[in-house]
Amino acid sequence: AFFIGIAAVVISGIMLKKFKAFAGEPAPFVMELPTYHAPSMGNVLRATWERGWSFIKRAGTIILLSSIVLWFLQGYGFENGALQAVEDNNASLLASIGSAISWIFAPIGWVGDMAWKATVATVTGLIAKEEVVNTFGVLYQYAGDADLMEDASGIYAAVGADFGAMAAYSFMIFNLLCAPCFAAMGAIKREMNNAKWTAAAIGYMCGFAYVVSLIVFQLGGLVTGEAAFGIGTVAALVLLVGILYLLFRKGYQGEESTRRLSSVAAAAQ
Secondary structure, eight states, X not given: OHHHHXXXXXXXXXXXXXXXXXXXXXXXXXXXXOOOOOOOHHHHHHHHHHHHHHHHHHIIIIIXXXXXXXXXXXXXXXXXXXXXXXXXXXXXXXXXXXXHHHGGGGGGTOOTTHHHHHHHHHHHTTTOTTHHHHHHHHHSOOOSSSOTXXXXXXXXXXXXXXXXXXXXXXXXXXXXXXOOOHHHHHHHHHHHOOHHHHHHHHHHHHHHHHHHHHHHHHHHHHHHTSSOSSHHHHHHHHHHHHHHHHHHSOOOOHHHHHXXXXXXXXXXX
């Protein structure tokens, strides 16, 4: 995941700088660094407390509240014309909501009963990325005697039964590369100071994540047997070729061509 993130940044940078909107002369980058010293124990403890308390507050408010909402939505549904508790969460309100949009992710391997669960986990990940794990903890109920704080193998088996190898990898890549949490989106908006560029940045991240996940699942699935050759495979091949073309094509040359013409004109004079 670490190296995929780095590769995504490098590939995106190479592709985007070849478009007119991002073309131009490289700007010099100068960073003034302070004189580094070993931190004092007081500063370390203070910073640790501030960050730890910040997470505790978030866990006790946003994450706790979203867990309660998820628990209710996955535990209740309409049966026999009435809202009541359901034994199978595939008949729950949350399943109905997730299933309504899960078809979008079918080409990247999110199919069957796990499709809506993966979709819901991805959506809640927009609140905070750790919400993905929290959502799976709610949706994959475990009725065993083991203490999940000490032995979570029961839930691991339930998740593993739903996800094939390439589907799991596709899920990981999409959540790694797609739009960050709402707090990070707010930071992007402040830095961009432009609603259109903010929307473009978030849209690019989601689109790039989907394309990479599609390529990984469709082509990797041919090897593992999880995916059959079809229109999804063709789309993955076309997108892979498109990425390679954008990587190696000659970029926008407008300014460079203007400079060359100016030089020729000056030499002629």
